[in-house]
Amino acid sequence: MAKKQTFVDKTAKVQAYSEKVKCGSCNQESVAGYAKFVESKVSEKSGAWKFLERKVKLCGNCGAILA
Numbered sequence: 001m002a003k004k005q006t007f008v009d010k011t012a013k014v015q016a017y018s019e020k021v022k023c024g025s026c027n028q029e030s031v032a033g034y035a036k037f038v039e040s041k042v043s044e045k046s047g048a049w050k051f052l053e054r055k056v057k058l059c060g061n062c063g064a065i066l067a
């Protein structure tokens with residue numbers, strides 16, 4: 001019987017990003033941070049690795065994710 005195995009690994013890299021933003025969370029102007037999330041997982045069907053990349057902006061002041 002095949003056992004279901006799913007491996008999910010999330011890594012985030014935060015880089016400096018010199019952009020002034022108005023944060024809706026803390027309601028202040030701040031310099032945005034830039035985070036790259038890489039999600040890697042093994043497909044249950046094919047067994048192949050998948051890498052999903054997402055880029056998000058973070059408030060440099062409170063750390064909230066900016067859309």
Ligand SMILES: [Zn+2]
Nearest residue numbers: 023026059062
């Ligand atoms: Zn903020």
